[in-house]
Amino acid sequence: xxxxxxxxxxxxxxxxxxxxxxxxxxxxxxxxxxxxxxxxxxxxxxxxxxxxxxxxxxxxxxxxx
Amino acid sequence: xxxxxxxxxxxxxxxxxxxxxxxxxxxxxxxxxxxxxxxxxxxxxxxxxxxxxxxxxxxxxxxxxxxxxxxxxxxxxxxxxxxxxxxxxxxxxxxxxxxxxxxxxxxxxxxxxxxxxxxxxxxxxxxxxxxxxxxxxxxxxxxxxxxxxxxxxxxxxxxxxxxxxxxxxxxxxxxxxxxxxxxxxxxxxxxxxxxxxxxxxxxxxxxxxxxxxxxxxxxxxxxxxxxxxxxxxxxxxxxxxxxxxxxxxxxxxxxxxxxxxxxxxxxx
Numbered sequence: 609x610x611x612x613x614x615x616x617x618x619x620x621x622x623x624x625x626x627x628x629x630x631x632x633x634x635x636x637x638x639x640x641x642x643x644x645x646x647x648x649x650x651x652x653x654x655x656x657x658x659x660x661x662x663x664x665x666x667x668x669x670x671x672x673x
Numbered sequence: 674x675x676x677x678x679x680x681x682x683x684x685x686x687x688x689x690x691x692x693x694x695x696x697x698x699x700x701x702x703x704x705x706x707x708x709x710x711x712x713x714x715x716x717x718x719x720x721x722x723x724x725x726x727x728x729x730x731x732x733x734x735x736x737x738x739x740x741x742x743x744x745x746x747x748x749x750x751x752x753x754x755x756x757x758x759x760x761x762x763x764x765x766x767x768x769x770x771x772x773x774x775x776x777x778x779x780x781x782x783x784x785x786x787x788x789x790x791x792x793x794x795x796x797x798x799x800x801x802x803x804x805x806x807x808x809x810x811x812x813x814x815x816x817x818x819x820x821x822x823x824x825x826x827x828x829x830x831x832x833x834x835x836x837x838x839x840x841x842x843x844x845x846x847x848x849x850x851x852x853x854x855x856x857x858x859x860x861x862x863x864x865x866x867x868x869x870x871x872x873x874x875x876x877x878x879x880x881x882x883x884x885x886x887x888x889x890x891x892x893x894x895x896x897x898x899x900x901x902x903x904x905x906x907x908x909x910x911x912x913x914x915x916x917x918x919x920x921x922x923x924x925x926x927x928x929x930x931x932x933x934x935x936x937x938x939x940x941x
Contacts, residue, residue, distance in 0.1 A: 667908075668857075671858060673714045
């Protein structure tokens with residue numbers, strides 16, 4: 609299925625956010641993910657189903673100041 | 674409290690502003706704001722809060738001004754290189770608005786002093802340059818029930834969120850800081866200087882709105898900004914019931930083990 613990751617169309621076979629995070633090798637800490645404009649807490653990634661056309665945004669925590 | 678003639682002129686554009694007025698201005702004048710880090714974010718925050726007439730501004734920073742700071746830390750000038758940042762910032766604030774009382778805390782925020790410092794203020798701005806301090810500000814503010822704005826900048830982008838008691842906290846979004854190997858600081862990857870102004874002025878705006886009681890805050894929201902596309906994005910967030918700090922069964926109940934090392938001790 610096709611989803612948008614950070615505004616780029618991407619093909620994926622996974623069906624949950626947790627599986628996507630694994631596929632993309634996202635770090636275990638310091639990264640947040642929003643789907644459809646809503647932040648999804650990390651504790652809910654396993655149950656967060658992905659659907660065709662979903663807009664996924666990956667946000668790295670920024671520490672500069 | 675009455676406004677002096679000079680104050681009526683100085684704050685005129687607030688006083689005539691629909692929804693703000695004398696009541697909003699008096700609230701600012703009676704408020705105390707703590708700015709953690711007199712750097713990239715802290716500079717515009719301090720300047721705008723001072724100009725707007727926030728009565729007391731506390732500055733926490735144990736660092737000195739270095740030449741590499743001047744590209745974005747606009748409260749300091751070339752002549753200030755080598756001075757304590759709190760001294761340099763205090764001077765700029767005094768020149769801008771003598772109404773403001775500046776309280777200098779020439780130390781780094783730590784687990785030992787955070788609660789005592791933050792307790793004295795109405796609103797806290799995190800403009801620090803490291804994760805240890807951001808988590809410390811977040812945790813202390815949640816524990817003490819203080820409102821705050823947490824901001825971060827890196828490369829061409831930035832992000833921020835506002836916390837009030839009961840809203841999602843920084844840990845609800847980012848439960849833990851990144852692994853040390855993944856941390857990118859301004860000193861290692863650079864930052865477009867003016868980003869600090871764009872994000873810092875949003876932090877100042879949030880603070881002023883909170884103090885004056887106008888508008889809707891960026892609570893339960895992460896605001897991100899990307900300079901390359903000039904895109905601002907807002908993401909809805911909600912309190913995570915599993916959050917280690919503000920969730921149903923918190924495991925973080927005291928301030929400890931933040932392990933902050935000042936930049937100056939790590940590199941030049």
